[in-house]
Amino acid sequence: xxxxxxxxxxxxxxxxxxxxxxxxxxxxxxxxxxxxxxxxxxxxxxxxxxxxxxxxxxxxxxxxxxxxxxxxxxxxxxxxxxxxxxxxxxxxxxxxxxxxxx
Amino acid sequence: xxxxxxxxxxxxxxxxxxxxxxxxxxxxxxxxxxxxxxxxxxxxxxxxxxxxxxxxxxxxxxxxxxxxxxxxxxxxxxxxxxxxxxxxxxxxxxxxxxxxxxxxxxxxxxxxxxxxxxxxxxxxxxxxxxxxxxxxxxxxxxxxxxxxxxxxxxxxxxxxxxxxxxxxxxxxxxxxxxxxxxxxxxxxxxxxxxxxxxxxxxxxxxxxxxxxxxxxxxxxxxxxxxxxxxxxxxxxxxxxxxxxxxx
Numbered sequence: 001x002x003x004x005x006x007x008x009x010x011x012x013x014x015x016x017x018x019x020x021x022x023x024x025x026x027x028x029x030x031x032x033x034x035x036x037x038x039x040x041x042x043x044x045x046x047x048x049x050x051x052x053x054x055x056x057x058x059x060x061x062x063x064x065x066x067x068x069x070x071x072x073x074x075x076x077x078x079x080x081x082x083x084x085x086x087x088x089x090x091x092x093x094x095x096x097x098x099x100x101x102x
Numbered sequence: 103x104x105x106x107x108x109x110x111x112x113x114x115x116x117x118x119x120x121x122x123x124x125x126x127x128x129x130x131x132x133x134x135x136x137x138x139x140x141x142x143x144x145x146x147x148x149x150x151x152x153x154x155x156x157x158x159x160x161x162x163x164x165x166x167x168x169x170x171x172x173x174x175x176x177x178x179x180x181x182x183x184x185x186x187x188x189x190x191x192x193x194x195x196x197x198x199x200x201x202x203x204x205x206x207x208x209x210x211x212x213x214x215x216x217x218x219x220x221x222x223x224x225x226x227x228x229x230x231x232x233x234x235x236x237x238x239x240x241x242x243x244x245x246x247x248x249x250x251x252x253x254x255x256x257x258x259x260x261x262x263x264x265x266x267x268x269x270x271x272x273x274x275x276x277x278x279x280x281x282x283x284x285x286x287x288x289x290x291x292x293x294x295x296x297x298x299x300x301x302x303x304x305x306x307x308x309x310x311x312x313x314x315x316x317x318x319x320x321x322x323x324x325x326x327x328x329x330x331x332x333x334x335x336x337x338x339x340x341x342x343x344x345x346x347x348x349x
C-alpha cells in the first residue's frame with residue numbers, strides 16, 4: 001500500500017511561509033504608512049489595494065490555493081467572482097439612485 | 103423474491119487506513135471532498151462578512167463626516183499591533199500544517215500552541231480597545247454619548263491628532279451607526295477567533311497524543327483554512343475601520 005498522504009498533495013515548505021510572512025509584514029507597514037499620507041480619494045483605494053494583495057498572498061500560499069486542484073481553484077474563483085457581482089451591483093444601485101437626496 | 107443484496111467484497115479494514123471512510127474510494131478522494139466542502143463553507147462566510155462590509159461602505163458614503171469622526175476614535179497603534187499579531191498567528195498555523203504533513207509531532211504541538219497564544223493576545227488587545235469604547239460611552243445604546251463629536255476638543259488626545267470640527271447634531275447621531283457596524287464586525291470576527299481558539303485547544307490535546315502526524319492531516323489543513331480566512335477578514339477590517347478615514 002502506498003503512503004496514505006503522499007498523493008498529488010503538494011507540501012509547501014517553511015521557506016515560502018517565511019517569505020510570505022515577510023511580505024505580509026511589509027504590506028502592513030506600507031498600508032499604515034500610506035494612511036498617514038493625504039492622497040484625497042485615493043487613500044481608501046490604496047488601502048483596499050494593499051489589503052487585497054495581502055489577502056491574495058494568504059489565499060495563494062498560506063491556504064495553498066496556488067498548489068491545489070483545479071476544482072479548488074475554480075471554487076475559490078467562482079466564490080470571489082459571485083461576491084464581487086453582489087457587492088458591485090448593490091453599490092451601483094445605492095450610489096446611482098436619488099443622487100444627492102440623502 | 104429473495105432478498106439477495108450483494109455486499110461489497112471489500113470490507114476488510116486491513117487494506118486501507120482506519121481513517122478512510124467506506125463511502126470514499128480512496129484517501130485522495132476523501133481529502134479532496136472535505137477540502138472542497140471546507141471551501142464551500144468559507145464561501146458562505148465570505149458572503150456573511152461581505153454583507154457587513156457592503157453595509158459599511160454604503161453607510162460610510164451616506165454619512166461620511168460621521169464615519170470619519172467615528173473612525174478617528176480608534177487607536178491605530180492597537181489596530182496595527184493586532185494586525186501583526188494575527189499575521190504571525192497565520193504563519194505559525196501554516197507552519198503547523200507543514201509539521202503535520204511532515205509528521206513532526208513536537209513541532210505541530212508547538213505551532214498550534216503558538217497560534218493559540220497569539221489568538222489570545224489578539225483578543226486581549228481587542229478587550230483593551232472595547233473597554234476604552236465603554237469608558238468613552240461609544241457603545242451604541244442608552245448610554246451612547248455624542249460629546250466627542252459635538253465638542254471634539256473635549257477629547258484632547260484625539261483632537262490633537264485630527265483637529266476634527268464639531269459635527270451638527272443630526273450628523274453626530276450617525277456616529278452611533280459607525281460604532282454599531284464597528285462592534286458587529288469586530289465582534290463577529292472575535293467570535294470566529296474564540297471558536298478557532300476552542301478548536302485549537304482540542305487539536306493541541308489530540309496532537310500531543312500523536313494525532314495528525316500519522317498521515318491523516320485533513321483536520322489540521324481545513325482548520326488552517328478557517329484560521330487564515332479569519333486573518334483575511336481582519337486585514338480588510340483593519341483597512342476599512344482604522345485606516346481609510348484618517349484624513
